[in-house]
Amino acid sequence: MTVDQKESGLKANLENKIRKADLRPTKQRIALAELLFADGNRHITAEILHGEALEAGVRISLATIYNNLHQFTAAGLLREVVVDSTKSYFDTNMDPHHHFFHEDKGMLEDIHSSKLEVSNLPDLPEGTNIASIDVIVRVTSN
Amino acid sequence: MTVDQKESGLKANLENKIRKADLRPTKQRIALAELLFADGNRHITAEILHGEALEAGVRISLATIYNNLHQFTAAGLLREVVVDSTKSYFDTNMDPHHHFFHEDKGMLEDIHSSKLEVSNLPDLPEGTNIASIDVIVRVTSN
DNA sequence: ATAGCTGCAAATGCTTTGCAAGGCC
DNA sequence: GGCCTTGCAAAGCATTTGCAGCTAT
Numbered sequence: 001m002t003v004d005q006k007e008s009g010l011k012a013n014l015e016n017k018i019r020k021a022d023l024r025p026t027k028q029r030i031a032l033a034e035l036l037f038a039d040g041n042r043h044i045t046a047e048i049l050h051g052e053a054l055e056a057g058v059r060i061s062l063a064t065i066y067n068n069l070h071q072f073t074a075a076g077l078l079r080e081v082v083v084d085s086t087k088s089y090f091d092t093n094m095d096p097h098h099h100f101f102h103e104d105k106g107m108l109e110d111i112h113s114s115k116l117e118v119s120n121l122p123d124l125p126e127g128t129n130i131a132s133i134d135v136i137v138r139v140t141s142n
Numbered sequence: 143m144t145v146d147q148k149e150s151g152l153k154a155n156l157e158n159k160i161r162k163a164d165l166r167p168t169k170q171r172i173a174l175a176e177l178l179f180a181d182g183n184r185h186i187t188a189e190i191l192h193g194e195a196l197e198a199g200v201r202i203s204l205a206t207i208y209n210n211l212h213q214f215t216a217a218g219l220l221r222e223v224v225v226d227s228t229k230s231y232f233d234t235n236m237d238p239h240h241h242f243f244h245e246d247k248g249m250l251e252d253i254h255s256s257k258l259e260v261s262n263l264p265d266l267p268e269g270t271n272i273a274s275i276d277v278i279v280r281v282t283s284n
Numbered sequence: 285a286t287a288g289c290t291g292c293a294a295a296t297g298c299t300t301t302g303c304a305a306g307g308c309c
Numbered sequence: 310g311g312c313c314t315t316g317c318a319a320a321g322c323a324t325t326t327g328c329a330g331c332t333a334t
Contacts, residue, residue: 024333026289046324061291066324068289085222085230086299087323100266103273115264118277122257124242128281131245135260135277139270166308168314188299203316208299210314228324229298 010038021075031058032068036078041093043081043108049090081108083136098135111137152180163217173200174210178220183235185223185250191232223250225278240277253279 014033015025023029035052036042046065053060069090072078081089083101089108098116100109118133156175157167165171177194178184188207195202211232214220223231225243231250240258242251260275 024288026332028290059291062323063292063325064290080227082224082227085224085227088227100270102267102270109267111264115262116260117262118258118260120257120259121279122253124279124281125244125251127283128242128244129284131280131282133277133279135275137263137266137275138273139266140273141269142271166313168307170315201316204298205300205317206315 010034014038017077021072021077023071023075028053028058028060028064029068031056031060032065032072036072036090036092041091041110043089043091043099045087045089047087082134083108083138098137100137100139102141103138104141111135152176156180159219163214163219165213165217170195170200170202170206171210173198173202174207174214178214178232178234183233183252185231185233185241187229187231189229224276225250225280240279242279242281244283245280246283253277 011030011034014030014037017037018025018029018033031053032049035049035056036044046062046069049069050060050062050065053065069078069088073080073090076094078090078092079094081091081099083089083099084106091108093110096113098111098113100111101107102109116135118135121133124130153172153176156172156179159179160167160171160175173195174191177191177198178186188204188211191211192202192204192207195207211220211230215222215232218236220232220234221236223233223241225231225241226248229248233250235252238255240253240255242253243249244251258277260277263275266272
């Protein structure tokens with residue numbers, strides 16, 4: 001198999017992913033999907049993703065980045081991680097897991113679920129269900 | 143002891159708290175301290191606190207609310223809880239503890255530290271220290 | 285053809301800042 | 310008096326929205 005075939009196989013795969021989410025595989029969406037999903041788990045902000053897209057030679061507006069990040073999130077391809085009150089991070093790892101947050105660098109790092117356990121959870125408030133449990137271990141450089 | 147004496151005792155206490163933080167006990171600061179610390183643990187946004195101050199008849203600007211929330215936070219009288227990417231919450235409970243976050247209502251509720259245990263924490267990334275561990279149990283009404 | 289997407293620019297919402305006037309020590 | 314605080318209005322920043330034009334099906 002040539003490199004080109006691998007390349008096109010990957011793209012076809014991403015197109016599929018987009019189609020399954022009931023979204024049209026536009027040039028911009030495919031480019032974003034490549035940046036987000038090709039290299040495994042990523043934690044990214046809209047701004048950064050925009051920069052990467054431009055660098056990769058894909059002309060795309062920030063508004064479209066935001067639209068697509070939210071559409072991907074709604075479709076279950078991404079999740080939003082709330083760690084910083086000034087900007088939003090999106091995570092491509094959909095398995096249950098937690099995070100280190102490097103406060104100095106504004107960087108997220110996965111903690112595999114098996115590596116961290118939350119026990120002794122008290123009774124939930126009357127009439128509520130758990131939507132998710134987020135554990136954020138904030139670290140600073142020493 | 144009369145009610146008035148209790149009242150003034152409380153205020154004197156709050157003034158002390160403010161002085162210890164190296165801040166001047168201005169009318170606005172005392173009013174905010176009353177709203178924040180008089181009735182035990184609270185979780186509050188700048189907007190809400192502003193509303194409460196106006197309701198209590200204290201003329202204070204939103205900018206001053208923000209200034210003081212940050213000064214109180216820097217002084218260790220408050221902590222900021224990051225749960226919502228659109229606004230900041232401040233918590234008057236400085237003991238180590240975690241939170242339920244009612245996503246429907248945008249409301250925080252304490253989980254006493256003794257009630258929830260985080261175990262099996264993996265090794266920290268090279269050269270880092272823990273700043274804090276935040277557990278947020280997001281719940282929705284059913 | 286038509287419903288969905290994109291880009292632009294304007295709008296939004298929360299938060300911060302600059303600066304003149306006022307208040308605490 | 311001198312420095313800290315306040316309030317106002319303007320600015321800032323990330324994000325969202327309206328809309329005209331383009332694109333996938």
